Structures are given as structure tokens and as C-alpha cells.
Amino acid sequence: MKQKKLGMFGRIVIAIATGVALGFLFAKCGAAGDVAMRVLKTFNVLFAQLLKFIVPLLILGFVTPAIADAGKGAGKMLVSVMVGAYLSTCAASIFAYFASGSLLPLYVAKGAVASAGEGTVFLPYVDIKLPPVCDVLTALALSFMTGVGIVATGASAFRRAVDEFSEIVRLTIMKVIIPGLPVYIMTMICEMTASGKIGVMAGTMVKVIGTGWSLSVVFLVLLYIAAGAVAGKNPFKCLWNMAPAYLTGFSIASSSAVIPVTLDCCAKNGISKEIRNFTVPLCANVHMVGSAIKMVTSTVAVVIIFGLDVSFAQFLHFAFMFAVAAVAAPGVMCGVLMASVGFLDSILGLTPEQTSIMMAFYMALDGYGPAANVTGDGAIALVADRFWGKREA
Numbered sequence: 001m002k003q004k005k006l007g008m009f010g011r012i013v014i015a016i017a018t019g020v021a022l023g024f025l026f027a028k029c030g031a032a033g034d035v036a037m038r039v040l041k042t043f044n045v046l047f048a049q050l051l052k053f054i055v056p057l058l059i060l061g062f063v064t065p066a067i068a069d070a071g072k073g074a075g076k077m078l079v080s081v082m083v084g085a086y087l088s089t090c091a092a093s094i095f096a097y098f099a100s101g102s103l104l105p106l107y108v109a110k111g112a113v114a115s116a117g118e119g120t121v122f123l124p125y126v127d128i129k130l131p132p133v134c135d136v137l138t139a140l141a142l143s144f145m146t147g148v149g150i151v152a153t154g155a156s157a158f159r160r161a162v163d164e165f166s167e168i169v170r171l172t173i174m175k176v177i178i179p180g181l182p183v184y185i186m187t188m189i190c191e192m193t194a195s196g197k198i199g200v201m202a203g204t205m206v207k208v209i210g211t212g213w214s215l216s217v218v219f220l221v222l223l224y225i226a227a228g229a230v231a232g233k234n235p236f237k238c239l240w241n242m243a244p245a246y247l248t249g250f251s252i253a254s255s256s257a258v259i260p261v262t263l264d265c266c267a268k269n270g271i272s273k274e275i276r277n278f279t280v281p282l283c284a285n286v287h288m289v290g291s292a293i294k295m296v297t298s299t300v301a302v303v304i305i306f307g308l309d310v311s312f313a314q315f316l317h318f319a320f321m322f323a324v325a326a327v328a329a330p331g332v333m334c335g336v337l338m339a340s341v342g343f344l345d346s347i348l349g350l351t352p353e354q355t356s357i358m359m360a361f362y363m364a365l366d367g368y369g370p371a372a373n374v375t376g377d378g379a380i381a382l383v384a385d386r387f388w389g390k391r392e393a
Contacts, residue, residue, distance in 0.1 A: 012182055012364055013364070016186070016360065019188070019189025019192075023194040037190070039125065041191065043187055044187040044188060044356075045127055047180055047187075048356070052342070053130045054172065055342035056134050056342065057139075057169050058173065059136060059325060060142060063143035063325070064162050065163055065166050067143065068150040068159060080388075086323050088379075088380065089288050089326060090319050092290075092293050093323070095219055104211060104300060108301060110304050111305070111306070122191060136321075136343060201357065204301055208297060219289060224236070233269070242262075242265045242266075245261045246371045249370040249375070258370070259280055261374075262377055263277065266280060266381050271381050276385075283376075288323070288373055290372025290373040291373060292322060292326075294362055294368070294369040295340060299344065302357050302361070306354055308354075310348055314349075322340050337362055
């Protein structure tokens with residue numbers, strides 16, 4: 001019989017439960033518990049360094065070929081769809097910032113982690129610095145320059161080298177980073193439990209998940225109302241027709257894998273074949289409204305419970321960069337998260353501990369992000385069909 005693989009959500013649940021259990025155990029084991037905690041802390045610190053190191057390489061390896069591919073079909077429709085997807089993703093981030101910033105303080109205590117005190121501090125046995133080859137903004141600028149340069153010069157040999165580098169980075173993400181993420185989160189949960197902070201974390205996670213899912217649904221309704229007004233179609237009927245894509249995306253937590261279902265749903269909405277065949281695969285790689293809402297809601301929750309001072313200007317900067325970095329996500333599990341984690345440090349100033357908590361919030365109930373992503377793609381297709389589509393289906 002074929003074995004069913006445990007998904008990321010299942011692994012994160014197991015990691016959190018294991019971290020809580022080990023944290024309580026080590027807290028009662030005296031010196032032996034301290035030794036065990038320091039071993040886990042060593043892994044935590046080294047993996048955090050590896051994350052910082054890999055993020056610029058991920059952007060270089062994935063954004064560059066994405067831009068080169070887009071350039072091959074350069075035209076008014078391509079530009080308009082990509083701009084629409086970018087603005088929609090930015091709008092989702094801004095919507096999530098204001099909505100979660102208004103809702104979460106009603107039931108999440110500000111500075112709850114800070115008020116819990118430092119607790120016991122565990123030092124790693126080894127603290128090796130692994131500086132990245134460049135910062136994330138430099139990697140993003142270099143990716144644009146290189147991608148546009150490949151299109152302009154037709155540098156086929158260099159393009160092959162970029163594709164091979166992309167495959168190396170993808171393999172590193174899939175074989176090293178993704179398997180290590182649950183362990184990384186487990187070590188952080190274990191440390192929080194041993195230092196007496198886990199109560200805040202557990203209570204907040206359920207509230208963050210519920211808030212993020214609710215906001216994603218509300219944003220989809222607003223997005224389809226806007227798209228329906230432009231396309232001259234009933235937004236609620238169109239949204240209902242996208243339900244199979246939403247449910248499929250929720251169950252398998254992947255935007256790219258749902259493309260056939262999304263195409264079928266778009267056909268039910270009367271979108272011409274040429275438009276849906278062009279728009280849906282493109283938006284599966286660049287239109288990330290659900291992921292944006294998940295990311296921002298999770299980050300706002302971390303800002304609240306740690307009592308941080310992050311301005312709207314910083315979040316706006318983060319939203320613009322996130323929407324660009326989203327093109328580094330296709331084909332990689334947790335790709336949106338991995339492509340954006342560097343901005344949490346460089347723009348918002350989150351520490352490795354705060355980033356790991358945000359990751360736990362983000363990856364718990366992973367499916368609602370991709371579900372909103374693929375459903376939102378249908379709204380972009382509606383608008384594109386209004387301006388570029390032929391009347392025959």
C-alpha cells in the first residue's frame with residue numbers, strides 16, 4: 001500500500017507538542033535538563049544562521065529565472081496581469097495590517113511575552129556566525145538586473161547557469177531547510193516552555209489562526225466585489241464557482257498543484273480559454289493574497305505579544321517587498337515564507353526568536369493561505385478577461 005506522507009501542518013503540530021513536553025521535562029531535570037536545553041539551543045542558533053544565509057540565495061535563484069521567463073512573453077497583457085497581481089497582494093497585506101491590528105489587541109495581550117520576564121536563559125555550546133553573501137534587498141536588485149539582462153541580451157549560456165543554480169537552491173530548501181523547520185520550531189517552543197512563556201504562545205496561536213482565516217475570507221469577498229464590478233458579473237456567483245479550487249487548495253496547501261482545478265472554475269465563470277490558460281498559471285506564481293494575509297497577521301501578533309514598536313511605514317515597506325519576493329515561491333514548500341523571512345529582520349527588526357514564533361503561527365493550518373491564493377487568481381482572471389478576452393469561451 002502507498003504510504004501517506006505527513007504534511008507540514010502535521011509536522012508542525014507534532015513539533016509544538018514535542019517541544020512543550022520536552023520543555024516541561026527538562027525544567028524538572030536540573031543540571032541534566034540544562035545540558036539538553038543547551039544542545040537544542042545550539043541547533044536553534046545554527047539553523048537560524050543557515051536561514052539567514054539561504055534567503056538571499058533563494059531570491060537570486062528563483063526570482064531571476066522568473067523574471068527571465070516573464071520577459072519572453074512581454075506584452076501589455078503580461079504587464080497588466082503582473083501589475084494587478086502585485087497591487088492585489090500589496091492590498092491584502094495592508095488590509096491584514098489594519099484589520100489584524102484592530103482585532104488582535106482585543107483578545108491578545110500586548111507585551112504578554114515581555115511581561116512574562118526573561119525566565120531561564122540557555123546559552124548554546126557553539127555559536128558560529130554564517131554571514132549571507134549579501135542582504136535581501138541587494139539580492140532582489142541583482143535578480144532584477146540579471147533577469148532583465150538575460151531577456152535583453154539573450155544570454156542562453158548564463159540562463160542555463162541560472163537554472164542550474166536555481167535547482168541547487170531548490171534542492172537545498174527541500175532536503176535541508178524544510179525538514180529542519182519543524183525541529184527549529186520545536187527547539188524554540190521547548191525553550192519557551194522551560195522558561196515559562198508557553199502559556200502566552202499556545203493561547204495566541206489559536207486566536208491568530210482564526211483571525212487570519214477570517215480575514216482571508218473577508219478579503220476574497222471584497223476582491224470579488226471589485227472584480228465583479230469591473231467585469232460586469234455577479235461577484236458572489238463567481239466566488240461560489242471558485243469553491244472547488246478553494247477547498248482543493250486548502251486540502252493540499254499548494255497553489256501550483258491546484259492549477260487544473262482553478263482553470264476549470266474559471267471556465268465556469270465564463271472566462272475565455274486563452275485568458276484563463278495565460279492568467280491562472282502566471283498568478284499561481286505571483287499572486288499571493290492568502291499568504292500575504294497569513295504573513296502579516298502572524299507578524300502583527302508577534303509584534304503585539306512581544307510589545308514591539310513597529311510603524312506603519314515599516315509594514316508598508318515590508319508589504320511592497322513581500323509582494324515582489326512572492327515570485328520566489330513557486331515549486332517550493334513554504335516558499336513564500338522562506339523568500340520573505342529576511343525582511344522580518346532587515347525591515348521590521350524581528351529577532352530569531354520572534355521570527356521562529358511567527359513561523360509557527362504562519363505554518364499552523366497552512367492550507368488557508370494557498371486556498372485564498374488560488375481563489376484570488378480567479379478574480380484577476382475576471383478582470384483580465386474583461387479587457388483582453390475574446391467573447392467565445
